[in-house]
Amino acid sequence: MQRQDMAPAWAGALAGLTAGAVALGVARLVAGIAGPETFPVVAVGDVVVDLTPPPVKDFAINAFGANDKTVLVGGVLVVLAVIAAALGIAARRRPVAGDAGLLAFGAVGVLAVLTRPGAGITGVLPTVVGVAAGVWTLRLLERRARLHPAPAEEPAVLAGAGEAGFRGEAGAGEAGFRGDGGAGEDGGPSGVERPVVMRPGASAAGGFDRRRLLTGVASGVVVAGAATVLGRVLSDRQAVDTARGGLALPAPATPAAPLPAGTDFRISGLSPFTTRNRDFYRVDTALVVPQVNPRTWRLRVHGMVDRPIEMTFADLLKRPLTEADITLTCVSNPVGGEYIGNARWLGVRMADVLREAGLQSGADMLLSTSADGFTCGTPVDVVMDGRDALFAVAMNGEVLPVDHGFPVRQVVPGLYGYVSATKWVVDVKVTRFDRDEAYWTPRGWAAKAPIKTQSRIDLPRQGATVRAGRTTVAGVAWAQHTGIDAVEVRVDRGEWRQARLAAVPGPDTWRQWALDWDATPGRHTIEVRATDAAGRTQAEQGAPPAPDGATGWHTITVQVS
Ligand SMILES: Nc1nc2c(c(=O)[nH]1)N[C@H]1C(S)=C(S)[C@@H](COP(=O)(O)O)O[C@H]1N2
Ligand SMILES: [Mo]
Numbered sequence: 358m359q360r361q362d363m364a365p366a367w368a369g370a371l372a373g374l375t376a377g378a379v380a381l382g383v384a385r386l387v388a389g390i391a392g393p394e395t396f397p398v399v400a401v402g403d404v405v406v407d408l409t410p411p412p413v414k415d416f417a418i419n420a421f422g423a424n425d426k427t428v429l430v431g432g433v434l435v436v437l438a439v440i441a442a443a444l445g446i447a448a449r450r451r452p453v454a455g456d457a458g459l460l461a462f463g464a465v466g467v468l469a470v471l472t473r474p475g476a477g478i479t480g481v482l483p484t485v486v487g488v489a490a491g492v493w494t495l496r497l498l499e500r501r502a503r504l505h506p507a508p509a510e511e512p513a514v515l516a517g518a519g520e521a522g523f524r525g526e527a528g529a530g531e532a533g534f535r536g537d538g539g540a541g542e543d544g545g546p547s548g549v550e551r552p553v554v555m556r557p558g559a560s561a562a563g564g565f566d567r568r569r570l571l572t573g574v575a576s577g578v579v580v581a582g583a584a585t586v587l588g589r590v591l592s593d594r595q596a597v598d599t600a601r602g603g604l605a606l607p608a609p610a611t612p613a614a615p616l617p618a619g620t621d622f623r624i625s626g627l628s629p630f631t632t633r634n635r636d637f638y639r640v641d642t643a644l645v646v647p648q649v650n651p652r653t654w655r656l657r658v659h660g661m662v663d664r665p666i667e668m669t670f671a672d673l674l675k676r677p678l679t680e681a682d683i684t685l686t687c688v689s690n691p692v693g694g695e696y697i698g699n700a701r702w703l704g705v706r707m708a709d710v711l712r713e714a715g716l717q718s719g720a721d722m723l724l725s726t727s728a729d730g731f732t733c734g735t736p737v738d739v740v741m742d743g744r745d746a747l748f749a750v751a752m753n754g755e756v757l758p759v760d761h762g763f764p765v766r767q768v769v770p771g772l773y774g775y776v777s778a779t780k781w782v783v784d785v786k787v788t789r790f791d792r793d794e795a796y797w798t799p800r801g802w803a804a805k806a807p808i809k810t811q812s813r814i815d816l817p818r819q820g821a822t823v824r825a826g827r828t829t830v831a832g833v834a835w836a837q838h839t840g841i842d843a844v845e846v847r848v849d850r851g852e853w854r855q856a857r858l859a860a861v862p863g864p865d866t867w868r869q870w871a872l873d874w875d876a877t878p879g880r881h882t883i884e885v886r887a888t889d890a891a892g893r894t895q896a897e898q899g900a901p902p903a904p905d906g907a908t909g910w911h912t913i914t915v916q917v918s
Pocket of ligand 2 (some may be wrong): 640688773774
């Protein structure tokens with residue numbers, strides 16, 4: 358005869374499955390840190406592959422093709438699910454059976470992980486923590502599913518049911534399923550009062566707390582799912598780091614000429630001509646930096662083209678690469694601000710790809726999209742006019758850093774970043790400005806935004822105290838793709854004096870400038886303005902960054918003593 362306090366088999370199976378899912382989810386999460394190969398399902402799968410006789414392996418590869426790994430892992434999961442359900446059913450009678458079963462699985466997982474080449478002791482953590490979570494979950498669910506005081510035939514017995522019930526008959530040492538008073542302390546809709554109105558025969562369905570079990574199962578499923586997703590994200594990050602570390606950069610077909618002598622005055626406190634990657638400003642909308650694996654990356658070029666293109670990262674690297682020094686600037690940069698940096702980029706010329714795709718007449722916008730959905734609208738004529746607009750893969754001789762758009766980003770000299778420099782770019786739609794809108798346009802920023810000629814004083818710093826006598830005033834000026842022709846400085850609104858200019862490799866970078874100043878004691882105001890190669894001198898009139906870039910002269914005050 359079935360014990361009165363035993364939940365139905367399906368409840369046990371559900372508890373077992375949930376416990377199994379939590380165990381795997383938690384293991385997956387920990388494997389996100391310890392390494393995906395330490396996830397026990399993968400480790401067991403790898404062992405199975407190693408132990409499989411070659412003919413069977415060949416059969417599997419023939420039968421399932423490239424999906425053989427997926428089929429294998431799927432198979433392992435199905436077997437695990439069946440066993441987890443069976444454990445849950447068995448645990449209704451003997452909770453220890455559930456624990457023992459889970460522990461046995463843990464042992465298999467630990468063995469599998471440890472036999473993997475290069476396995477470390479930390480590799481067992483996902484299995485151990487996962488099994489612990491599974492045991493805990495199973496016990497919790499069993500307690501939740503536990504049968505309430507037996508609805509006996511005679512109502513008389515029911516009077517004391519809340520206190521007594523089956524607790525008296527439960528073995529003292531047995532925990533979990535029958536260990537503590539689920540029914541007594543519950544008071545829920547199917548609590549002690551309920552059995553009074555229950556009819557004999559209703560016990561199988563209504564005697565255990567179905568609702569408490571199901572809410573427990575739902576919580577377990579949520580925990581398992583969240584842990585799995587988070588574990589995957591962490592593993593993706595590792596995979597991308599590994600892929601990035603393993604890449605070798607092809608040599609450029611069109612290398613940049615060595616920097617001319619004198620591009621960098623090497624004055625301490627002055628921005629170096631080339632910004633180191635780790636010092637390069639970062640601006641994007643990504644809360645979590647997209648992790649894009651170069652193995653699965655694709656670039657789609659479509660829209661108003663004759664021949665849409667889809668290419669892999671390997672396809673991209675096979676194309677002739679161009680190297681160029683380009684200064685990137687953010688439209689949000691206030692006058693005197695830090696959102697600017699200069700690097701040597703390596704990439705495929707966007708114009709080459711677009712020409713191959715065949716631009717249709719009437720197209721005037723490239724709507725590029727990043728892996729995280731950010732979009733950017735770039736004028737077609739700018740990209741096609743011969744400048745070094747690139748799908749860049751490297752920055753200062755290093756594979757593109759993840760923060761700066763790995764594996765591929767756009768760089769277009771002369772345009773603010775938000776209309777040109779899409780990081781993690783995966784899609785370019787050739788379209789029209791009157792048909793499409795990029796991310797920042799409806800948010801109050803101009804649809805088109807060429808960089809405005811600007812200059813900045815780096816030295817001395819705003820508010821600094823300077824020793825009287827000869828001192829250096831220095832900074833950078835930029836007018837990308839036009840070039841800087843002159844920089845002038847004035848002190849206390851006196852005469853403008855010409856600063857000396859550093860050499861530049863071309864019009865697409867910023868330009869250092871410097872000036873000697875005989876500082877006299879007191880408070881002084883220093884202003885700077887640049888004139889670009891088109892003869893335009895920076896306007897004095899100040900304007901905020903929105904909607905298309907700040908204007909005004911950078912002005913600082915210093916104390917000379
Ligand atoms: N995917 C993506 N790309 C993006 C952005 C973004 O938010 N998302 N911001 C742009 C802006 S506003 C600028 S200024 C540059 C900054 O590039 P950096 O972070 O490499 O300096 O990236 C551009 N590319
Ligand atoms: Mo920006």
